[in-house]
Amino acid sequence: MSHRHFIYGPRHAIVHLMPWLVVALILALVATIAAGVSFGATAIPLAHVWKITLSHLGMSGLEADWSAGRDNIVWQVRLPRALLGASIGASLALVGAALQAVTRNTLADPHLLGISSGAALGAIIVLLHTGMFLGLITVPLFAFLGALGSTLLVVAVARFAHASDASRLILSGVAISFVLTSLGSLAIFLGDPRATHTVVFWMLGGLGLAQWNQLSYPLAALFICGGYLVYNARNFNAMTLGDESATTLGVSAGRFRMTVFVVCALLTGAAVAFSGIISFVGLMVPHLVRMVVGGDYRRVLPLSALVGAIFLVAADIVARVIIPPQDMPLGIITGLAGGVFFIVLMRRNGKAG
Template sequence: MAPAARRNRIAIATAVLAIALVIGVVISAAIGQFPVAVTEVLGSLLNRVGLHTSWAPVEELKDQALWQIRFPRIAMAVLVGAALAIAGCVMQAIFGNPLAEPGVVGVSSGAALGAAFAIALGVTFAGAAGVAVFAFAGGVAATLLVYVTARANGRTEVVTLLLTGIAINAFAGAGLALMIFMADTASREQIIFWQLGSLNGSRWSEVAVVALLGTAAAVVAFASARRYDLLALGERTAAHLGVRVERLRVVSIVVVAVLTGAAVAYVGIIAFVGLVVPHALRMIMGPGHRALLPASALGGAVLLVFADVIARTAVTGAELPIGLITSLIGGPFFFYLLRRTRTSQGGWA
């Protein structure tokens, strides 16, 4: 594809994602058990930034519902979706594998085990944030354990990293089963619900924590975009071109741990966002990470915002776990990737 045509395709794809995100945010704010008109949503937003219009909600209750319940939830969906998609894009870059995603190195399972531990044992550290603290710590600890195990002779062996991640996931699964066995009925239900993921009850204080950690890690990922492009040429070639491959891989694993740990700490496990979004956009936009990383952030936000709308409205009077929605989308897509990879390679090596 010619460079000009590729730039046009990237620009169009980015614009479509941005427009879709705006539409998704407005729809998500308007739809719910307490319906709010689209003009009222826009008016409330404009009033908060000092642009007073006649569109603002007439009833104070609507304004409170928007700013205390729906907008924090939407902001959390945007941040978590973007963080998971960026983490997936980074994973695929450092492993050179379109099937890589954050769960591969045990971040998600480690976070789930940390959260289950806090719930089952009634940990009250840091008040209501205790579960989130343990979830984040569990995710980071699992990642560091995988990395330390896979590092040998001054370098990280990718195959060993992946195999260790599988082992950590298996161990965390056993630990989760033990926590569920030890927990009482209420805690057991909370653990299972946390594993399925939910944006319900998101608060501005939680949004601020995820935004702070996610933004810091995303900045590091964006700054590494050019080196990811060089790494795609092969480790030796990248090293000859000045890339410190081992350092890049270490930093990237830490970035993935922070992004994923922050994302799942408050909302639970949300599967397949890190797999589906960056790979789908790579097929549309090409492999250049300077465009792919920010587009993945937009795509992840769009996916999770619309998934949350479906989760809240698909069943009358009830809310589906958002992890269920993303798995229903990601499962078939993962199967498609497996078939496509096998066909293109003429069978498995």
């Protein structure tokens, strides 16, 4: 099998449909966000959703036939929540796809590599022990530092154990994830009992704390770090062939891998800081995308971002309507969906094998 066939796979012809596929997914994302704003314990007609949104964006001449309560629900509560969900879903899907390429392990994702656990530990320390001494930036900053620290620990442990093979980094990640999760549990145990219930709900994942004044952080991380990952799609294609082949193609494999780890730590830290731990998105979405378009990362990365955004917004709709008026933790929904997906995937691969 040639290197070209390995990278592009048997679905290379789909490149001609790529622009239409991107447009279709963007329209699907807009429709899903609109549905996320419309559905809930208090249903709001889609016509009102669009009118309220456009009025806040400065469009004049609209008939204000909605109540102040609906205006507040749409603009202050549900729209920032849906936009946060889209940015978090896109970020986690990009991280999963990138890590799977540089480790050449299809099970790699921010959770299994310990990045999510490190980010969670940093956020728990702020919420229960230090307080917001730097203002709103405190939680995202500590979450990023925790994610970056866990990434460095994974690399250090892999080198200490002489696990130089990139695919074995995931074993170090699992070990670090267990350690950091235990430290997070210890921090909760030692924290203020009156605040621990909030942290536990946050650790299960959710978008209920979304606010306009905080959206800039995950969105900035997505556009800057996600842009870097998409820009380097050709390097990811080279990395899937192995370090020696990547070096032959002009990619410094070790340096690029470490850079990707730092970028993924920043993306994961920004995501975890505002949504808690949401599992399986980074693991499941890249698999779904590769099943449709093949292994070329010039297609996998942007499509994973769009599919991840759609998936998480849709999962949040389910979380809000399944037991109204309460919100089910989002991590439960994504965990159930991811578990079922991989059971089906294992059965399919078993039949193929």
